[in-house]
Amino acid sequence: MRLYSVVIPVYNRPEEVRELLTSLLDQTFKNFEVLIIEDGSTNKCDQVVEEFNHQLNIRYYFKENSGQGFTRNYGFKKAKGDYLIVFDSDCLIPNHYFQTVDDFLEVNSIDAFGGPDSAHPSFNTLQKAISYSMTSPFTTGGIRGNKKHVGKFHPRSFNMGISRKVFEETGGYRLTRMGEDIEFSIRVINAGFKTGLIESAYVYHKRRTSISQFYKQLHFFGRARVNVNRFFPGEMKLIHLLPAVFTLGFIGWLSTYLWSDLLFKIGGLTISFFFLAILIHSSLKTKNIAVGFASICTAFVQLFAYGMGLITEKISPRGNQPFAQK
Structure with missing residues (x-):
């Protein structure tokens, strides 16, 4: 045995x-x-x-x-x-x-x-x-x-x-x-x-x-993905970059409020459909609409925090030096 x-x-x-x-x-x-x-x-x-x-x-x-x-x-x-x-x-x-x-x-x-x-x-x-x-x-x-x-x-x-x-x-x-x-x-x-x-x-x-603890954890996960790529170049796949695309896209959408009302409305509609899909899918999967609404918040935090972690680590002064190597 x-x-x-x-x-x-x-x-x-x-x-x-x-x-x-x-x-x-x-x-x-x-x-x-x-x-x-x-x-x-x-x-x-x-x-x-x-x-x-x-x-x-x-x-x-x-x-x-x-x-x-x-x-x-x-x-x-x-x-x-x-x-x-x-x-x-x-x-x-x-x-x-x-x-x-x-x-x-x-x-x-x-x-x-x-x-x-x-x-x-x-x-x-x-x-x-x-x-x-x-x-x-x-x-x-x-x-x-x-x-x-x-x-x-x-x-x-x-x-x-x-x-x-x-x-x-x-x-x-x-x-x-x-x-x-x-x-x-x-x-x-x-x-x-x-x-x-x-x-x-x-x-x-x-x-x-808590949301703040979850944000810190996912921010660290984003940084970690960049660190792993320093050891193994090519391990950063497209799917790992999507949170960074989401983060930059969200920031870019907010900026359109200052110079393009049309783009701001189009972006807002796109984001609304995305989070509506999360609400429906989460509610059905968990059989709890309260969890569905909370999932809108946690999904946003996850994507934004991971994306910010990935972006900030990528442009950090460490460059290609791996962190915490034995």
């Missing part, structure tokens, strides 16, 4: 860790260990972990702050499993997750995998809207958790598994933040390892719980 090692980097989020560990108690497949790696937190979760000592095969480590990428490497070195699985601390894990993964690996020989993220019924309206916008065809092209995405599947570190051989041959993460999971996935594929999406191995990803 395969042993899975769950590596969870944590920084000042004890209550999230409690929720995540609680969700792991109900797994139908039990042959896994959990490694909580505290990345120099001041608000530690060691006491939370102690509450689960007799219910889970769990270990706790504290280390100096070095960012999530190198913290995952730290956990990989301590892990005993055949497969190493990474979750973000703000995830909840459905009780079938490990059984689904194990069943898939019984009939499919892959070296690295990932699964989608979804919204838990307990999530509030904003969290559901954020979950929608992060997976919507109108904002991401449906490339997250979709077999029909562009190019080979690149697992993301909020829900990702690798074989021990992958870690031993690649050395794990070379970046600690700023696109570290994308850079790692590209190296895994370039090394000849086979990757795959396990559609049913989804997690409930709570993500940011």
